[in-house]
Amino acid sequence: MDMRIKEHPLLTFERGKKIHFTFNGQKIEAYEGETIAAALHAAGFKVLKRSIIYSRPRGFFCAIGKCASCMMNVNGVPNVKTCVTLVREEMVVESEPGKGKLKIETRPPLSTIQKMQTQIAVIGAGPAGLSAAVTARKYGAQVLVIDENPHAGGQLVKQTHKFFGSSRERAGTRGTQIARELFAEAKDAVLLQASVIGYYKDESHLLVLAREGNLIEVRAEKVIVAVGASEKMLIFEGNDLPGVYGAGAVQTLMNVYGIRPGNDVLMVGAGNVGLIVSYQLLQAQVNVKAVVEAMPFIGGYHVHAAKIRRCGVPIHTSTSILKAVGEEYVTGAVTVSLDENWNPIPKSEKEYDVDTICLAVGLSPSVELFHQAGCSLSYIPELGGNVPAHNENMETTVEGIYAAGDASGIGEANTAMMEGKIAALSCVDALGVSCDEVVEERKELLKEIDSLRSGSFGERARQGKEKVFALWRGFNE
Numbered sequence: 001m002d003m004r005i006k007e008h009p010l011l012t013f014e015r016g017k018k019i020h021f022t023f024n025g026q027k028i029e030a031y032e033g034e035t036i037a038a039a040l041h042a043a044g045f046k047v048l049k050r051s052i053i054y055s056r057p058r059g060f061f062c063a064i065g066k067c068a069s070c071m072m073n074v075n076g077v078p079n080v081k082t083c084v085t086l087v088r089e090e091m092v093v094e095s096e097p098g099k100g101k102l103k104i105e106t107r108p109p110l111s112t113i114q115k116m117q118t119q120i121a122v123i124g125a126g127p128a129g130l131s132a133a134v135t136a137r138k139y140g141a142q143v144l145v146i147d148e149n150p151h152a153g154g155q156l157v158k159q160t161h162k163f164f165g166s167s168r169e170r171a172g173t174r175g176t177q178i179a180r181e182l183f184a185e186a187k188d189a190v191l192l193q194a195s196v197i198g199y200y201k202d203e204s205h206l207l208v209l210a211r212e213g214n215l216i217e218v219r220a221e222k223v224i225v226a227v228g229a230s231e232k233m234l235i236f237e238g239n240d241l242p243g244v245y246g247a248g249a250v251q252t253l254m255n256v257y258g259i260r261p262g263n264d265v266l267m268v269g270a271g272n273v274g275l276i277v278s279y280q281l282l283q284a285q286v287n288v289k290a291v292v293e294a295m296p297f298i299g300g301y302h303v304h305a306a307k308i309r310r311c312g313v314p315i316h317t318s319t320s321i322l323k324a325v326g327e328e329y330v331t332g333a334v335t336v337s338l339d340e341n342w343n344p345i346p347k348s349e350k351e352y353d354v355d356t357i358c359l360a361v362g363l364s365p366s367v368e369l370f371h372q373a374g375c376s377l378s379y380i381p382e383l384g385g386n387v388p389a390h391n392e393n394m395e396t397t398v399e400g401i402y403a404a405g406d407a408s409g410i411g412e413a414n415t416a417m418m419e420g421k422i423a424a425l426s427c428v429d430a431l432g433v434s435c436d437e438v439v440e441e442r443k444e445l446l447k448e449i450d451s452l453r454s455g456s457f458g459e460r461a462r463q464g465k466e467k468v469f470a471l472w473r474g475f476n477e
C-alpha cells in the first residue's frame with residue numbers, strides 16, 4: 001500500500017523523479033528528495049532493523065537524526081542514519097544484524113580531509129541558527145551554518161500552522177514560511193547534510209563534520225551551538241515497537257515528505273504539540289482515535305483543543321498509555337485512567353485498534369556537543385533537562401562557545417530566533433566588530449525576550465532561565 005498523501009488542504013507535494021533502490025534484496029520505488037526511511041515507510045516497511053541483544057524489531061522514532069533507531073547498512077557502509085539520508089537511484093539498503101560491520105572488501109577509499117575556516121560556526125540551521133547567521137552577517141562577520149538534515153529550518157519545516165508569539169518574530173506566519181524566509185536570507189552560508197560529530201580545542205575551536213562519507217575539519221573563532229532538542233520517550237510495555245513515533249517524526253513524514261504515518265493513531269499528550277499534530281493528522285486524512293493526557297487538564301491552548309473536538313476526536317484527561325500491542329509493529333494500544341495520585345485505576349483499561357502511537361510528551365535539549373566542549377551542564381526541569389549554564393548574552397562557561405534556542409532550554413521558535421540573534425551579537429562584539437547598533441540591537445532584544453517570558457505561558461521558561469543565569473554567574477565568580 002502506498003502511504004503517500006494524494007490530496008492535502010494546505011500542502012502540495014512536488015515529488016522528484018521516480019527512482020528505484022533495493023531493501024534487503026527487494027526492489028522499492030521512491031522519489032528523489034525522499035529520505036531512505038521515508039521511502040520505506042511509504043512502501044509499507046515499518047521494521048528497519050533489529051535490536052543488538054534481543055533482536056527486537058526497530059523502526060524509526062525521531063526522523064531527524066537524533067535517536068539512531070533507523071540505522072542501516074547503505075551501499076556497504078554500516079550504521080547510516082536513514083531518516084536523514086536521501087535515497088538515490090540503485091542504492092543498496094540492508095537491515096544490519098548486531099552492531100553493524102564494515103566489510104573489508106567494501107571499505108571506502110580514504111579521502112583527503114577537507115579543511116574550512118570561518119569566524120563564526122553555527123551548528124544547526126533551525127530558527128535559532130539561521131537567525132544567528134543572518135544577524136552576524138549583517139555586521140560583516142564571516143559565518144558557516146552546518147546542519148545534518150537535508151532541509152534547513154529545523155522544526156519549522158514541518159509546522160504548517162500559523163505561529164503564536166511575538167509579531168516582530170513573525171507570529172501569524174506559518175512555520176514552513178518562516179523557514180523558507182530565513183533560509184533565503186542565509187542560504188549561501190549554509191552547509192546541509194553535514195553532521196558535526198566532534199568538537200576539539202586547539203588554538204581555535206575545531207569541529208569535525210561527516211558529510212556524504214567524507215570528513216571535514218572546520219576551524220572557527222566562535223561557535224554557536226543551536227542543535228535543538230530530541231523528543232522524550234515514555235516508559236510503557238512495547239514502547240520500542242515500530243509504530244511508536246515521536247510527534248516530530250509524524251510531522252516530518254506528513255508535512256515534509258507527504259507520507260501518512262499510519263491509518264489510525266492514538267495521540268499521547270494534550271499540550272500544544274499533541275493538539276496541533278492531531279489536527280495535522282486529520283488534515284492528512286488519518287483517523288485520530290483519541291488524545292490521552294495524564295494530567296487532569298489540557299495543557300495546550302483551548303482553541304486547538306476545540307478544533308479537534310469539533311472534528312469528533314475525544315480528549316481523555318487523567319488517562320495514560322499502558323501498553324502498545326503487537327509483535328513486529330503496533331497493532332493496538334491500551335490506555336488506563338489515573339487517580340488523583342497518578343495511580344492506574346483497576347478495570348479502567350481501554351483498548352484501541354490503532355497502527356500508530358504518537359508521543360507528544362515534551363522535548364529534551366540536545367547537549368552532547370556542549371558536553372564534549374567541556375561546558376558546565378545542569379539539570380533544570382523547567383527547561384526540559386540538562387542545559388549548558390549560560391548568561392543573558394548566551395555565553396556558556398567555555399570561552400567562545402555560545403548556546404541558542406531549544407539546545408539552551410526548551411522554549412519556542414520566537415525565543416529561539418531572539419536567542420540566536422543575541423548569541424550572534426555577542427560573537428560580533430567579542431570579535432571586535434562592535435558598534436552602537438550592535439549594543440542597541442542586543443539591548444532591544446533582551447527587553448523583548450524578557451517581556452515574552454513575562455506572560456503566563458512563558459513563566460516556566462523564565463524561572464528556568466533565571467536558574468541557569470545564576471549558575472553561570474556562580475561558575476564565573
Ligand SMILES: Cc1cc2nc3c(=O)[nH]c(=O)nc-3n(C[C@H](O)[C@H](O)[C@H](O)COP(=O)(O)OP(=O)(O)OC[C@H]3O[C@@H](n4cnc5c(N)ncnc54)[C@H](O)[C@@H]3O)c2cc1C
Nearest residue numbers: 124126127128147148154155196227228405406412413414
Ligand atoms: C508541533 C510543534 C508546534 C510548534 N509550534 C510553535 C509555535 O506555534 N510557535 C513557536 O514559537 N514555536 C513552536 N514550536 C517550537 C519551535 O518549533 C522550536 O522551539 C524551535 O524550532 C527551536 O528552534 P532551534 O533552532 O533551537 O532548534 P531546531 O528547530 O530543532 O533546529 C535544530 C537544527 O540543528 C540540527 N542539528 C542537530 N544536531 C546537529 C549536529 N550534530 N550537526 C549538524 N546539525 C545538527 C538539526 O538538524 C536541526 O535542523 C513548535 C514545535 C513543535 C514540535
Ligand code: FES
Nearest residue numbers: 060063067068083
Ligand atoms: S535517528 Fe533516524 S529515526 Fe531517529
